[in-house]
Amino acid sequence: MDHQGYFRIGYFTKTRGLKGELQLFFDFEDPELLELDSIYVEIDRQLVPFFVGSYRLQANQTGYFFIDDIDHIDQAKNLVHKSIFLPDDRKPVRNDDEFYMEDLKGFEVIESTHGNLGIIEAIDEYPQQYIATVFFNSKQVMFPLSDDFITTVDEEKKELYVSLPEGLIDIYLS
Incomplete structure (x- = not known):
């Protein structure tokens, strides 16, 4: 699903209390830098604008x-469970000099055993780690984007070198 001109900042995880308060989990690494007076919620594959009455960020x-x-x-x-977006502007x-995991999207992945795995098509953030998807x-x-598995990042060539646990790739190929 492509929402050109917008970037995802997270999703609503649950309600809190009876007065309609919502908890938002941020995919965006520095939520305190975001302007959150209005947000766009993905409903039925469309972005619907909402005004924010008030909010409190947690650590x-x-x-x-x-x-x-x-x-x-x-x-x-x-x-x-709806995704939240903001306009690119x-x-x-x-x-x-700042580099985030999301910047790896589009990088070519070279694995120590299997060689070229392909281009990173998506990066998803889960509570404990980032997961990259290639074809x-x-x-x-x-596979997880963990310091334990990443051996080198070549930003100039847009290449990511990894050494994944034995058998991980084979699970997907069988």
Whole structure:
């Protein structure tokens, strides 16, 4: 699903209380840099704008949000598990020397045993780690982007060198 001109910042994980408060888990690494007076919620593959009444950011990549015109848990439940986006023009500018896991999308992956695995098509963030997706031998292969497995990142050539656990790739190929 392509929402050109927008970037994903996270998703609503659950409701909190009876007054329609929602918990948002941030995919975006520095949520305190985001302008959050309005957000776009993906509903039925469309981005729907909502105004934020108030919010509080937490230290664990989450925040608690009250959305204008949503004042009851039953209304808020409809937004749980929905992805949240902001327009690209509200993406914080970062220094040239900053590099995030999401920047690896589009990099070619070279694995120590199997060689070239392909291009990173997607990077998903889970509570404990990032997961990269490539297509190798016409099969979708997913692997963790962990310091334990990454041997080298060549930003100039857009190449990621990894040494994955024995048998991980074979699971996807069988």
